[in-house]
Amino acid sequence: MWQQIRHPEREATIWAVWSSERPHLMPVGQPFDGYVEHTKRVSPTCLVHFERNRYSVPASFANRPVSLHVYADRLVFVAEGQTIAEHARCIDRKHALGRTFYDWRHYLAVIQRKPGALRNGAPFSELPDGFRQLQKILLKRPGGDREMVDILALVLMHDEAAVLTAVELALEAGIPSKQTILNILSRLLDNQPVPPVEAPQAFALQIEPLANVDRYDRLRGKHHAA
Structure with a gap:
């Protein structure tokens, strides 16, 4: 529309006038961070209530106050000077329960103390497909809860995509276990190529064998059966 609307003071369009002024404008400094801040207290279940909805934060901040930065499209939770969680903002005008x-x-610290919560815990109903397939297999085994928790905890130390790839490769190989996933993950994270082995085409003997049975008799010595 700027290319069509005439400027009220000049014989040109608004677009042409703005294009001529643009090189002379001052550069924009730090972008304006427009948000509304609220102080919220995290519930014992690691949730923060806002606009009838509930959003999770890391379990270490349960029962503690946090700062909520409300943007038009997202919610950012800040504590101790750092961003601890971020969710897409849900705007629903319906008078529902939320x-x-x-x-x-956010709940990995909880299941490390209580592995049994992994079975029916609502936060773990939306795991990636690879983790859910592995969970169905491991929870049928004795000690499978703890093994699954240890595998999920790997995302705290390594890239989640790499851990998920290791899980998928273990499922394809038909060996879904913690040790197999750790071995695959270590190979994925090791970017150093294996050095080539330089071996000769054929091995040459330094001492050629002799067809001499007397050598055997000397090894036997005098300790032999009559």
């Missing part, structure tokens, strides 16, 4: 938005990573 929705709960979980991030399963």
Whole structure:
């Protein structure tokens, strides 16, 4: 529309006038961070209530106050000078009970203390497909809860995509176990190529064998049966 609307003071369009002025404008400094800040207290279940909805934060901040930065499209939770969680903002004008938005990573500290919570815990109903397939297999085994928790905890130390790839490769190989996933993950994270082995085409003997049975008799010595 600027290319069509005439400027009220000049014989040109608004677009042409703006294009001529643009090189002389001052550069924009730090972008304006427009948000509304609220102080919220995290519930014992690691949730923060806002606009009838509930959003999860890391379990280490349960029962503690946090700062909520409300943007038009997202919610950012800040504590101790750092961003601890971020969720897409859900705007629903219906007078309903609201929705709960979980991030399963926020509850890893909880299931490390209580592995049994992994079976029916609501935050873990939305795991990636590879983790869910592995969970169905491991929870049928004795000690499978603890093994699955240890595998999920790998995302705290390594890239989640790499851990998920290791899980998928273990499932394809038909060996879904913690040790197999750790071995595959270590190979994925090791970017150093294996050095080539330089071996000769054929091996040459330094001492050629002799067809001499007397050598055997000397090895036997005098300790032999009559």
